[in-house]
Amino acid sequence: EPEVTQTPSHQVTQMGQEVILRCVPISNHLYFYWYRQILGQKVEFLVSFYNNEISEKSEIFDDQFSVERPDGSNFTLKIRSTKLEDSAMYFCASSETRPSYEQYFGPGTRLTVT
Amino acid sequence: AQKVTQAQTEISVVEKEDVTLDCVYETRDTTYYLFWYKQPPSGELVFLIRRNSFDEQNEISGRYSWNFQKSTSSFNFTITASQVVDSAVYFCALSSPKNAGNMLTFGGGTRLMVKP
Numbered sequence: 001e002p003e004v005t006q007t008p009s010h011q012v013t014q015m016g017q018e019v020i021l022r023c024v025p026i027s028n029h030l031y032f033y034w035y036r037q038i039l040g041q042k043v044e045f046l047v048s049f050y051n052n053e054i055s056e057k058s059e060i061f062d063d064q065f066s067v068e069r070p071d072g073s074n075f076t077l078k079i080r081s082t083k084l085e086d087s088a089m090y091f092c093a094s095s096e097t098r099p100s101y102e103q104y105f106g107p108g109t110r111l112t113v114t
Numbered sequence: 115a116q117k118v119t120q121a122q123t124e125i126s127v128v129e130k131e132d133v134t135l136d137c138v139y140e141t142r143d144t145t146y147y148l149f150w151y152k153q154p155p156s157g158e159l160v161f162l163i164r165r166n167s168f169d170e171q172n173e174i175s176g177r178y179s180w181n182f183q184k185s186t187s188s189f190n191f192t193i194t195a196s197q198v199v200d201s202a203v204y205f206c207a208l209s210s211p212k213n214a215g216n217m218l219t220f221g222g223g224t225r226l227m228v229k230p
Contacts, residue, residue, distance in 0.1 A: 031216055042222045043159070043205060048215030056215020091159060095216065102149065103218060105159035 002026045004106035006092050012112045013082055021077045021109045023092030032075045033093040033103060034067065036060070043091065049075065082113045116141045118208050118221035126227045127196050135191045135224045137206030143167075148182065148189045149207040149218065159205070165189060196228045 005024045013019050025032050034046040047057040049067055066078045075094075079086055089110050093103040117140040127133045139148065150162040163173065165182050173180045177194045193200055203225045207218040 033215075033217070035218075043207075043218075043220040045217040045219070048217055050215075054215075056213060056217055058217070089157065093159075102161045102164045103216075104161060105151075107156075107158045110157075 002028075004092055004094055004104055006090075006106035006109050008109060009107065010110045010112070012114065015084060015113055016081050019079050019082055019111065021079075021090050021092075021111070023075045023077075023106055024073050025075055025092065025094030026096075026104060027073070029094035029096050029104075031055075031095045031097070031103075032067075032069070033095075034077045035091045035093065035105075036088040037091065037108075038088045046077070046090075079111075082111075084113050087111060087113045116143075116146075116208050116210065116219045118206050118219055120204075120206055120221035120224050122224045123222065124225045124227070126229065129198060129228055129230050130195050131228075132192060132194050133196050133226065133228075135193075135204050135206075135226065137189045137191065137221060139187050139189065139206070139208045141208060141210060143210040143212055146208060146210045149209070150180070150189075150191050151205045151207060151220075153203040153205065153223070155202070162191075193226075196226075198228050198230055201226060201228045 007022045032049045035043050037043045045058050047061045048055045064080045068076050089108045091108045092106040095101045095103045119138045146167045148165045152160045179192045181190045203223045205223045206221040
């Protein structure tokens with residue numbers, strides 16, 4: 001069964017460093033998403049991406065964040081200058097189409113900023 | 115603005131008991147979609163069900179059942195004859211076609227612990 005994959009599973013970085021989180025969505029899906037979950041808290045929407053552009057972003061997704069689909073398979077989230085409060089689990093998701101089809105999530109990348 | 119509330123932060127049951135996880139939502143949209151996801155201890159988010167706002171028929175899938183009531187803005191999830199493997203955090207979520215980006219709004223989650 002097709003699934004969303006994410007690398008790395010765990011990333012440790014120092015404050016101020018740039019990180020890139022990688023995702024490979026399900027191949028026939030058209031919509032891609034990033035969510036984050038701070039430890040023990042709810043899952044929060046960051047950004048959605050369709051047709052090579054951002055369709056919606058939350059207020060969390062400030063200028064420090066960017067997304068890209070550099071080729072036909074990968075979808076990346078870049079944090080330019082990490083802060084301690086960026087420590088969280090980052091989930092990538094994809095969905096086949098709209099309206100509001102179910103989103104399938106990857107296993108997550110745990111980002112630890114020290 | 116949309117909001118999802120899961121008032122039960124933690125529930126503990128003994129194996130074989132039935133358990134109901136509550137979900138109450140708020141939205142001004144007339145068309146919307148409701149979801150349940152399971153997050154086992156391994157951390158991934160597993161899709162369980164999607165429901166359209168115009169379909170109030172209850173659904174059963176094995177030991178799982180869902181009760182959608184628009185009159186009370188609730189979408190509750192019942193596990194019958196719970197098993198230890200059901201131990202997880204369960205999230206209810208909401209989305210609306212009016213959101214350009216199809217974002218999911220999650221509730222705070224309910225941690226279910228099933229003891230043998």
